[in-house]
Amino acid sequence: MGRKTVQQKPLEARKASPLVVSLSAVFLGIAAGCLFILCIGKNPFAGFERILFGALSNVRRIGNTLGMSTQLILIGLSVAFAFKTGLFNIGASGQMLMGGITGSILAYYLPLSMPRIIYIPMVIIAAMAAGALWGFLSGLLKAKFNVHEVVSTIMLNWIAYWICYDFIPRFIIDPTISVKSKPIETVHTLRADWLTDLTQFSTLNYGFFLAIAMCFVVWFILQKTTLGFSLKAVGSNRFCAEYAGIRVTRSIMISMAIAGALASLAGLTYYCGYSNIMEMGKMPNEGFDGIAVALLGNCSPVGIFFSAIFFGILKMGRGSLAATGIPTEIADTIIATIIYFTATNVILASFWNRIFHSRFEKKEEAAAAAMKKKGDHTPVSSLTKAQFNEYAKEGRALLKESKEGR
Amino acid sequence: MGFWNVLSSIIPSAIAYTIPILMGALGGLYSERSGVTNLCIEGLMLFGVFSAAATIVKLQAIPGFSFVLAIVIGIIVAMAASMLLSLLHAFAAINLKANQVISGTAINMLSTAVTLFLAQTITGSGNITIVRGIIRQNVPVLSKIPVIGTLFFTSTYWTTWLCLILWGASWFLLYKTSFGLRLRACGEHPSAVASAGVNVHRMRYIGVLASGFFSGLGGACILVTYAGEYNAGSGINGLGFLAIAALIFGQWKPLGILGSTFFFGLCMTIANMGKVFPVFQNIPTGYLGMFPYVATLIALIFSSRRSAAPLASGEPF
Numbered sequence: 001m002g003r004k005t006v007q008q009k010p011l012e013a014r015k016a017s018p019l020v021v022s023l024s025a026v027f028l029g030i031a032a033g034c035l036f037i038l039c040i041g042k043n044p045f046a047g048f049e050r051i052l053f054g055a056l057s058n059v060r061r062i063g064n065t066l067g068m069s070t071q072l073i074l075i076g077l078s079v080a081f082a083f084k085t086g087l088f089n090i091g092a093s094g095q096m097l098m099g100g101i102t103g104s105i106l107a108y109y110l111p112l113s114m115p116r117i118i119y120i121p122m123v124i125i126a127a128m129a130a131g132a133l134w135g136f137l138s139g140l141l142k143a144k145f146n147v148h149e150v151v152s153t154i155m156l157n158w159i160a161y162w163i164c165y166d167f168i169p170r171f172i173i174d175p176t177i178s179v180k181s182k183p184i185e186t187v188h189t190l191r192a193d194w195l196t197d198l199t200q201f202s203t204l205n206y207g208f209f210l211a212i213a214m215c216f217v218v219w220f221i222l223q224k225t226t227l228g229f230s231l232k233a234v235g236s237n238r239f240c241a242e243y244a245g246i247r248v249t250r251s252i253m254i255s256m257a258i259a260g261a262l263a264s265l266a267g268l269t270y271y272c273g274y275s276n277i278m279e280m281g282k283m284p285n286e287g288f289d290g291i292a293v294a295l296l297g298n299c300s301p302v303g304i305f306f307s308a309i310f311f312g313i314l315k316m317g318r319g320s321l322a323a324t325g326i327p328t329e330i331a332d333t334i335i336a337t338i339i340y341f342t343a344t345n346v347i348l349a350s351f352w353n354r355i356f357h358s359r360f361e362k363k364e365e366a367a368a369a370a371m372k373k374k375g376d377h378t379p380v381s382s383l384t385k386a387q388f389n390e391y392a393k394e395g396r397a398l399l400k401e402s403k404e405g406r
Numbered sequence: 407m408g409f410w411n412v413l414s415s416i417i418p419s420a421i422a423y424t425i426p427i428l429m430g431a432l433g434g435l436y437s438e439r440s441g442v443t444n445l446c447i448e449g450l451m452l453f454g455v456f457s458a459a460a461t462i463v464k465l466q467a468i469p470g471f472s473f474v475l476a477i478v479i480g481i482i483v484a485m486a487a488s489m490l491l492s493l494l495h496a497f498a499a500i501n502l503k504a505n506q507v508i509s510g511t512a513i514n515m516l517s518t519a520v521t522l523f524l525a526q527t528i529t530g531s532g533n534i535t536i537v538r539g540i541i542r543q544n545v546p547v548l549s550k551i552p553v554i555g556t557l558f559f560t561s562t563y564w565t566t567w568l569c570l571i572l573w574g575a576s577w578f579l580l581y582k583t584s585f586g587l588r589l590r591a592c593g594e595h596p597s598a599v600a601s602a603g604v605n606v607h608r609m610r611y612i613g614v615l616a617s618g619f620f621s622g623l624g625g626a627c628i629l630v631t632y633a634g635e636y637n638a639g640s641g642i643n644g645l646g647f648l649a650i651a652a653l654i655f656g657q658w659k660p661l662g663i664l665g666s667t668f669f670f671g672l673c674m675t676i677a678n679m680g681k682v683f684p685v686f687q688n689i690p691t692g693y694l695g696m697f698p699y700v701a702t703l704i705a706l707i708f709s710s711r712r713s714a715a716p717l718a719s720g721e722p723f
Binding site: 090146147148150154155156157158159162165291292295327329332333337340343345346 | 445494498502503504505507508509511512513514515516518519520522523526527640643644647650651654690691692693695696699700702703706707710711
């Protein structure tokens, strides 16, 4: 009895899911990459085969790809977190540098005899604090002084760049190569012997598990806490949130601080795990790739995880392109094109919606024809999905027959 | 070194640093005034640097080809190339109604990647260095004026004057013609303009293309005046974002951006030439280097509060 009264959802055309939109952006990005490779007279398929080979052909390469993805997951989470509050964090590079320099200095000065169980949480907290401060600064500028966060984060990127330029020679320089920091001892990096052995000396480190843990933390904050709810409310409508009593300026600052902490964690895994040195005068590109990761992953932790793996494959695999004569920058070109197309996701979604709609209409037409023949006069909208599909199948055959008969 | 000596060596190079930022900010002005947020000035300028460098290197390699003509052609190519790239932003922002901030960021990344990609295929390395840039010249007659002549009219680049003329012309175009009024109105109340029978999309296309035009020119100026090379590693060091900051600091007005870009030009000079002057010699390079960016942030703190941003900037129509 109860079951029958449940209102049935009216039948309607499928809506384009974020996954479909993201996949089309990837497809278009790869197509653009192929076009570029063709333009310089090379074979795109050979190129992509090399990328896959370079990223996944043995345990070590897979380990390296995951090692690269680690940063991308964390930066993707950072960008996505700010995005949920309606902020665009393109300062991940600077926040990474701040996390990296903090971690590197601690690694240099803390005694090697320190137990790792104390050391690792300590650097993680210190690096996150540095990045949180960096993110908080742009949040503060946005909330209190209305400075556009895109401009302020870029400025903070360059300030962090020059801070590292000053700090590396001052505190952690390698005297033999005067533009790089002294390599960190392995016990002070995030690398683990069992992971290194398992993946035959790849760059995979504890950071990867940290990144996965952060996926859960971000999901939890955004979905299960009041803080997350108020941040999202500010993101969807600032004025409405303010009216509802949410402190908007505070939310903006908190959101940027958390985003900064996530990005600086990426910096820690990058400089004290993935690699073990910092170079003077180098801005990490990964900060910008994280934007692509977040957008392609539709700002959801699961999506970010998979899109980070995808970009990790692109970025690690491109190293093997040399044999084909294709410049390795093709990977960055593809990433940029994907961002361009995810920016236009409204159009991609409406493109798919239009296709789904026209297919649905055809199906409806077929079902109507079949029902007419059978003398069933129930309106189409009150059919169950299974009945509808059944009729549509019959109807399609009918329509085909009548076409052939004519 | 006396105060006068310091001043007379700072001002000409400050002008040299100002001009590219001014062009970038002017480009941003056209675009934002027409209602399209343009954060891809950086990418457009970088594209200008690259295409000018590639063209000039190819032309200067031809024996007997006039160096000056090569530079002129290089600048024109840079403007055309950046306009082409800005078309991509225009298409996304105007026709596809994309998020303009993201689209701008995508263009920035695309520009970095594509220029490096092409530089690799052209020269095999990430750098393109031109043989010779523009030679500084004294302006006849005017350089003889005491004080002002020495500061502003000796050893100048001809592109500086070209850019200043374009800046003046833009002011006239935007504020004294009906076209300018329409363009500015598109950034404030597009629907009102549309109901008056103006094609808003066309005006916005013009605005974004103008930003490509001016950013390309600015990029080419960087190359042929002080830089002399396209360097993939450092790009243009966030100059395009400084231009956007200057636009905000200058309150989206031509005269305002002239003042604010000169301020940033001065900061850049201090950052890059600081070591030359005894006053700054004890300051570490790192702190000198971050000076323009810190100054920008402080300037933004004071100017962003009462923002005079075009009302409809960033809103698709």
